[in-house]
Amino acid sequence: MPSISLKTPSASYDVTLGTSLLKTLRQRITRATGSRTSRIFFVTSPALWKLWGEAVTESFESATVLFLPAGESHKRFASVEKLLEQLARNGADRDSILVAFGGGVVGDLTGFLAAIYMRGIRVVQVPTTLLAQVDSSVGGKTGVNLAAGKNLVGSFHHPVAVIADIDVLQTLPKNELRAGLQEAIKSGVIRDPKLFSFLEKNADKVLAGDTKALQTVVDRSLRVKADVVNQDELENGLRMILNFGHTIGHAIEAATKYTVLLHGEAIGWGMIAAIRLAEQRGAMSEKDAKRVVDLIHRYGPLPAFKAKAERLVELSAGDKKNRGGAKRFILPTGIGTVEIVTDVTEDELLAATSAMLQEMSAMTKTKKQVKR
Ligand SMILES: NC(=O)c1ccc[n+]([C@@H]2O[C@H](COP(=O)([O-])OP(=O)(O)OC[C@H]3O[C@@H](n4cnc5c(N)ncnc54)[C@H](O)[C@@H]3O)[C@@H](O)[C@H]2O)c1
Numbered sequence: 241m242p243s244i245s246l247k248t249p250s251a252s253y254d255v256t257l258g259t260s261l262l263k264t265l266r267q268r269i270t271r272a273t274g275s276r277t278s279r280i281f282f283v284t285s286p287a288l289w290k291l292w293g294e295a296v297t298e299s300f301e302s303a304t305v306l307f308l309p310a311g312e313s314h315k316r317f318a319s320v321e322k323l324l325e326q327l328a329r330n331g332a333d334r335d336s337i338l339v340a341f342g343g344g345v346v347g348d349l350t351g352f353l354a355a356i357y358m359r360g361i362r363v364v365q366v367p368t369t370l371l372a373q374v375d376s377s378v379g380g381k382t383g384v385n386l387a388a389g390k391n392l393v394g395s396f397h398h399p400v401a402v403i404a405d406i407d408v409l410q411t412l413p414k415n416e417l418r419a420g421l422q423e424a425i426k427s428g429v430i431r432d433p434k435l436f437s438f439l440e441k442n443a444d445k446v447l448a449g450d451t452k453a454l455q456t457v458v459d460r461s462l463r464v465k466a467d468v469v470n471q472d473e474l475e476n477g478l479r480m481i482l483n484f485g486h487t488i489g490h491a492i493e494a495a496t497k498y499t500v501l502l503h504g505e506a507i508g509w510g511m512i513a514a515i516r517l518a519e520q521r522g523a524m525s526e527k528d529a530k531r532v533v534d535l536i537h538r539y540g541p542l543p544a545f546k547a548k549a550e551r552l553v554e555l556s557a558g559d560k561k562n563r564g565g566a567k568r569f570i571l572p573t574g575i576g577t578v579e580i581v582t583d584v585t586e587d588e589l590l591a592a593t594s595a596m597l598q599e600m601s602a603m604t605k606t607k608k609q610v611k612r
Pocket residue numbers: 285287288291310311312315342343344345346348368369370371372375376377378379380381382391408409410411412413416419420502503504
């Protein structure tokens with residue numbers, strides 16, 4: 241498969257996607273970073289490193305490994321400070337390279353370390369979850385969460401290379417795989433009807449972890465992301481469409497203190513809320529809405545959570561897409577097309593969010609739902 245290129249005003253890099261890439265990781269990193277590299281620092285989480293550390297470091301003469309405990313609750317400033325101190329103590333300089341080896345949490349946080357350590361050093365993203373491969377490793381959004389809201393602190397800091405090896409997904413827990421697939425559904429809905437149909441027709445293969453099927457999903461999702469980021473690096477317009485499902489999804493994550501749902505699962509519910517809003521407004525047909533909601537559940541189950549519609553709407557007021565008091569919302573208008581609207585009223589949003597919560601509670605009653 242040809243590699244995917246990112247070209248923005250501030251960065252230019254390739255995404256290499258394939259199998260057996262870890263074996264040649266050192267050469268790939270050297271090719272991308274050149275001779276100016278002094279030291280390589282891996283940032284990863286302990287359990288993941290136990291699984292893949294040996295395979296990764298086989299070709300490295302020396303690399304320092306720094307650990308971030310797994311989980312969204314560690315994507316916080318406290319972790320940033322600890323890791324910055326470790327970088328300094330271990331002699332990281334401006335020619336050091338950080339390698340984010342992990343999912344989106346490791347990727348976002350390591351990207352942020354690279355953005356601010358010594359006012360900016362280079363980072364290579366080696367995504368190991370499906371979510372990180374289809375979405376978070378590319379595009380340069382880095383940062384951490386605040387109690388007040390998701391990703392409220394961060395920086396745009398692109399990697400110098402992204403190396404995505406499908407083989408590492410073999411050890412990914414199934415719920416993590418399904419959560420990542422929600423972001424792939426997002427990519428299909430906003431811009432790629434063929435990806436959407438592929439996910440519909442090949443659900444069994446994809447969920448069984450079939451390498452070829454997963455590679456198609458990652459490839460098509462990444463092309464959506466790269467195409468959007470290449471046109472609007474800093475999210476002044478078009479890039480907002482990558483946030484479909486995230487207005488309410490992020491509110492769910494904050495309302496549940498980042499501990500109940502995986503990011504992709506929260507986005508699944510957030511997409512359902514956005515679809516109900518689109519339907520209420522007549523922007524999306526009942527038939528298309530059903531196709532999307534069915535696909536979200538096909539790649540579920542989305543776990544149930546406890547939060548009031550009013551609280552979710554309240555939290556969504558702090559969404560980064562909002563400017564000057566105007567709420568921006570990404571609404572699907574079909575499979576593969578979305579619109580950015582600015583006139584959603586609080587009542588409409590409340591109605592759509594309540595509809596989503598009612599669906600969740602109906603599913604819990606019929607035991608089609610798992611509780612967390
Ligand atoms: N920057 C962006 O553009 C962007 C895009 C989407 C999501 N995100 C962020 O990404 C984060 C979610 O990322 P995620 O879903 O990858 O979760 P995650 O990073 O928490 O990883 C999920 C879990 O899987 C484990 N793991 C990772 N790879 C594994 C493997 N190959 N085998 C076994 N276990 C493995 C991790 O250690 C972790 O416990 C959220 O913070 C979200 O906000 C960022």
